[in-house]
Amino acid sequence: MMAARAAVWNARWALLYSLGGWTALGGMMHYSYRSAGAGAENENHPPPEDSVSREVVVTDTPIGLKITTVTTYNKDFVSPATRLLRSVKSFFDPTDSPPSEK
Template structure:
């Protein structure tokens, strides 16, 4: 292998490893902040909808009754929470600015 080609290969490998390292570090920081913000989400009525149940009953001839119970739990994926947070920076909500 020629020295110039080895230097180019080394630069590409260094770029790949640094990208992976910074991605891992960024993910750790993001999820640590996400865990800390989860206590703030308890006060948010949109994020804390809880479990919702639907019960449907259908009666058939000869006394046969079928009851169907459907349980929903609103779980937002992390990407949805991130997108809502980004959109909230650009959409004014009329609240006074925070003093944090």
């Protein structure tokens, strides 16, 4: 009987720990997303035109419709994964120079 009760308690605590871990991870992601978006441009303050590039693709369908796709790229945006990779790389880099922008 003791082994069965221990297995039940083990399952309960595993569920509790996983719920707490995912909650903490989700909170960190939400906080980093909100803090990154605090200074983001909006409709009232658009980004300067030299930092934005647009790509327009017009596709004709067989039934005669035209589909226009506009893709906007912000040249100043660096993804979080790239920032993490650069910081790890700069940690192991023997020079004191900042990581490259390539």
